[in-house]
Amino acid sequence: MAGLATVFGSGAMTNSIPEIENNDALLVIGSNTTETHPIVALRMKKAFRKGAQIIVADPRKIDLVRFSALWLRHKPGTDVALLNGVMHVLLKEKLIDRDFISERTEGFEAFRKSIDSFTPEAAQRITGVPKKDIIKAAHIYGKAERPAVFYTMGITQHTHGTQNVFAIANLALMTGNLGRESTGVNPLRGQNNVQGSTDMGCIPNQFPGYQRVDMPSIREKFESAWGVRLPDRPGLTATEMADAAHEGDLKALYIMGENPVISDPDTNHTRKALQHLDFLVVQDIFMTETAELADVVLPASCFAEKEGTFTNTERRLQRVRRAVAAPGQAREDSEIIMELSTRMGFDMKYRFMEEILREIGRLWPAVAGITYERLGMRGLQWPCPTHDHPGTPYLFKGGFPRGKASFTPVEYEPSRELPDNEYPFVLTTGRQLFQYHTGSMTRKVAELNAVAPTAYVEINARDAASLRVADGDMLTVSSRRGSISLQALISERPADGVVFIPFHYREAAANVLTNPARDPICNIPELKVCAVRIEKAGAG
Amino acid sequence: MIHLTINGLPVSVPEGTTILDAARSADIPIPTLCHHPKLTPYGGCRLCIVEVKGINRPVTSCTTPVAADMEVATTTPAIEGMRKTILELILSDHPNDCMVCEKAGDCALQELAYFYGVRENRFDGERRCYAGKDRNPFIDRDMEKCILCGKCVRVCEEVQGVGAIDIAYRGFNAKICPPFEKDLSCEFCGQCVSVCPTGALTGKAWTQRGRQKDIKEVDTICPYCGCGCGITLHVRRNEIVRVSSREETINEGWLCPKGRFGYTFVNSPERLHVPLIKEKGVFREAGWDEAMSLIVSKLGKIKKKYGPDAIGGLASARCTNEENYLFQKFMRAVIGTNNIDHCARL
Amino acid sequence: MRDPVKSNLTIRVCMGTGGIAAGGVEVMAVFADRLAGRGIRADIRKHCSIHKVGCRGLCAKDVLVDVILNGDKTTYQFIKPDMVERIIEEHVVGGNPVLEWAVGEDYHQFHDKQVKVVLSDCGNINPEEIDSYISVGGYNALERVIKKMTPAETIALIKKSGLRGRGGAGFPTGVKWEICRSVEASRKYIICNADEGDPGAFMDRSVIEGNPHAVIEGMTVGASAIGADKGYVYIRAEYPLAVERLKNALKQARERSFLGKNILGSGFSFDIRIKLGAGAFVCGEETALIASIEGLRGMPRAKPPFPVHKGLWGQPTVINNVETLANIPYIIRNGAEWYASYGTEKSKGTKVFALTGKIRNSGLIEVPMGIPLREIIYDIGGGIENNRKIKAVQTGGPSGGCIPAELLDITVDFESLARVGSIVGSGGMVVLDETDCMVNIAKFFLQFTQSESCGKCVPCRIGTKRLLEILERVTEGKGRLGDIELLESLANDIKATSLCGLGQTAPNPVLSTIKYFRDEFEAHITKKKCPAGVCRDLLSFVVLKDFCKGCGACKRVCPAGAVTGERKQVHVIDPEVCVKCGACYDACKFKAIGKG
Structure with missing residues (x-):
């Protein structure tokens, strides 16, 4: 998000889900869309049926490849080289938008020089993708009327994740493929209200609405609205908090509905950090792996037990409605926070949920026009500044919030941990269709667990044969940080030397293995590439 | 625009519109069992037949485009008679077990049988009889109730792009099944369940959990990934017994296996239902007052001793906007720190 | 190539599917063997030629063999391998045809009233040799069409001939071509429908087996007229000989530039692929046939759009049946007027x-x-x-x-x-x-259509099943009063509401038998009798006292032990035990068993 915000001044999907079916070219990179965003994938399939050409760039032969005009199997972590190679072709063949570049962007010349060396041949050497496919990708994207790029964590969860995003932004800027319907750059958000939590200021450097905590005028606005003095220094990110806890600088942590023990890299490190705290409060609906470490556990309500709004990946606020009562003494998260605040001397009281949204609207104009009544069946997409504004399906129609968008020269940097003799395989992690995130919800659903009961490591038949491993064998997968045992799943999806593990399973948590090395700009850990060793369980 | 009349009523619709859509736009009902607005017209159930002046046989309104000056009649005695014959034929090969059917009250076939008053049936004879059950965990496939409308086949192919099922065999023995009649093994999105007009496809988890008349429907948003699908929770006695989705949602009524079938965690006995306080490494139940007091005093002491930045908060991508707003406000305004984050990065 | 006219001995053995089934291969092998054997001694071997020919129609008399000696033709019927020796001995060597084996008056009568256009070369030319077809004028029509005529002229000629589709519906072929030609599209197709599925029908099969090049020539003419560059022959896999001969013919046509790129140097390119059908009757329906070629389940879809507008892979497509296409070369060669001189005002040819x-x-x-x-x-x-x-x-x-x-x-x-x-x-x-029961006939056809229904639409899938069940109960003596009216009412609704031609016509055998033979239906229902003596459940067998000699033949053959009686005494059939197999009826030499 930080990457896109740097370039455009706003970091969210530029287009909306219904627009996808009218794309005539789609570049899907680092997104196993059919499993992680199945309904977005339906629109992609619809676009395919309407004649769109889909380029899938993924080290794995994901299901979307069936619908693709072109599949680029690049080596994990080589996205920058691949994208730069494509852009090199676009530039060489003049498939760029001169007017757009001169009117709405800056920094083109420096960028142009930066991709000089990324000939298709050079890109092929780094990525393993044949140069003819790189050229073909450039032709499909460059000649399309309404192309859009879609990506998820396959792009961002790298030590150079922000660089990856910059490269995608460069691609869209040089071709002028922004600010139009069905044309743009679309990071797909992985959790139902992750967009909302960011929008709402649950980030250490920004208040709600991406307003910086270190800008005095903004801070004053919030101080006067809330009636207190507010801190002016950006805080710590989640992974920095874990480090600070480890170091003893952070003494207490209040976790509302998260399970970092499973979701964060290097589980052993996270667990130790949390155990090091003086005081840990976890507010959740289940006794998660994280809650087990808490001093106090508060029973909260799930989505079906509360009123409010969620904001989906396309900036769309939609109504959440109470269907059932929470079990036992469990309370709504908002009620808990209000009471806690009041007990701590800050009178936080709202008569009804919408009152909170009204307060948000007063502080962040982009949602000022949104009321519960207006949300209806299909919600409203911010920006929606006034009560008669229809919402904004796609961004940057007239220009960018920061004026001109900037090109950012991006150099290829290898992933931090590459395979070697000791750890010869590349591990990449992600989700699968039938489980969700840390499994705290889906693993309580019997039907889902009937079809996806156990953790597995996906490995291709050639690698399996070289390790003398059969489908279903128990394997021990180890990295420099730990090891887990799980079943082998022989599949044609991974490339040679690459294995995949879904991270949903606590008993074989992929994040025991992953590398906590982080992107220096936005602190996202490198969950998509680390080096592992694979042995048959019990073989030593 | 094409101008035509339906039952004498002038109707204007864009070229290419089917007679069925034209009629529906004018609020003239035409019965159908195999039509779905998002799927390729099929023309299998034959119930949507209408008379068009100048054409000597009935035409199916779902497949016939309008033409200028067309005169359409939707409910002549002859047409209604043929529709009744078709319903009798369908019902002559359909189990009469509405009494125990999950779909009763929400069944398109039952509805039509009611409106056409099909009590006596001129036709009897052999009925399809299938031994063996599909053992997949999600979808009950009772093929004796299948009317071969083909919606499931089309939605699986045209919307989901999976093609897990198709029609096998011929004539009276025609049957919709997975390849070689094996157990269904697919993405289990349940799109087929959502379009099935009868009780042939239902959720296994729905069984004996309550029928439509007892159910309260609550429209809300799916708790899983970032697509933000609109879902409808079917609630009976404070329990979610089924999930569906409306066509007018941004997801067009389509869902994934988690969204459609992954709701039972809400009623899980493992839910936390009382505050817990850990003492000597073991949790014990506590009252809210005690838990709150402990948190207030602990946080207060730490803030006093080490400053507000010794405290951090992690908000949740699964909580609402309002809750997240309150949580960051709590961290910033009450605790006094910007140590607030969530797991957007993971 | 050998020319049959110039040889002084030609042996022609009927080698259609019927001829082969009757032993044609063996007969021809014996001819070859014996002639070769004698040829060495009698020195006539080099003058002999043996041709495989296609069907000549009279399958009831297979194996048919022509022996043409010095221009005089004798046709033999019912020839078996062991008869070859005598024909060679007496006819070929001796010069005297074996008249007692030659075809008789009825063979000539069979041919006299016929007018052969499509079948004119079947049985005379060798279907496995393209030169044999060329020698009778084959591929002249194609050459004329692509070199001397415009597509519009070709279409006009076919329209003028009055040719109508021979597949069933009788749609004017020239009009179909004209519509397809007028549709703008990047690609068009022509499909030959050789999915002949009617029980007992073998017209298309015989044409392809006997004269495959005529079909290829007709298709290529059609392709040039509508502007297609690709064609398919959709043919049932159950026709192996036809498929083999067609494949062979396609190969030969390509070699001679009658097919493929730049046909005869005209700049026009067209080629044909064979697509084997799996023997589903419904795939004769054109939209189902298209679905089948596309790799989908053979199920029809609603028309419009018709295939001439949106057919194979969504492109304009003409579908003509085998016989229709085989007519085309003859019409072009002999002129529209010649063709139109046969037939009635509206049904030409x-x-x-x-x-x-x-x-x-x-x-x-x-x-x-x-x-x-x-x-x-x-x-x-x-x-x-x-x-x-x-x-x-x-x-x-x-x-x-x-x-x-x-x-x-x-x-x-x-x-x-x-x-x-x-x-x-x-x-x-x-x-x-008179020995055929009309209810049973209707039932027979319904059994066929019901089992061949694709299952897509309700009236055909369930309606024909119910029709069949009512017919079954009528023939079993369980017919109910009102069943005739119920049959009529259901049959009419099925006709009116079915999706495709299969369902729309499936009730015809029922309706027409009721129309003309209602009394037979009534006899089954009210009197529980089958007037033709066919429906077993309605039969009873009795010994006719006046004729029974007491020979015991009936008693010996009865599988159920229903016949009793002393030798030389009148026997008796116990109706409770009788299984109505009719063995006694067939065994009795004295017509002493009564059936009714």
């Missing part, structure tokens, strides 16, 4: 029928449209077997109807058959006599 049933000369016939049905039955067909009384003629296969004996003087063409409730269809013609 000739039509091939598969004449079967209780008829003496069963086989494949080609007659001018408008010929009286009576002439087909009595002059060509030689009348009814065993001189029984004719009851009806069923035409058009499972989609057709029964024409009762009283209407035998009607002419055979699209219009007049439709007027009496039947159709020309693809050309099935089954002759029924």
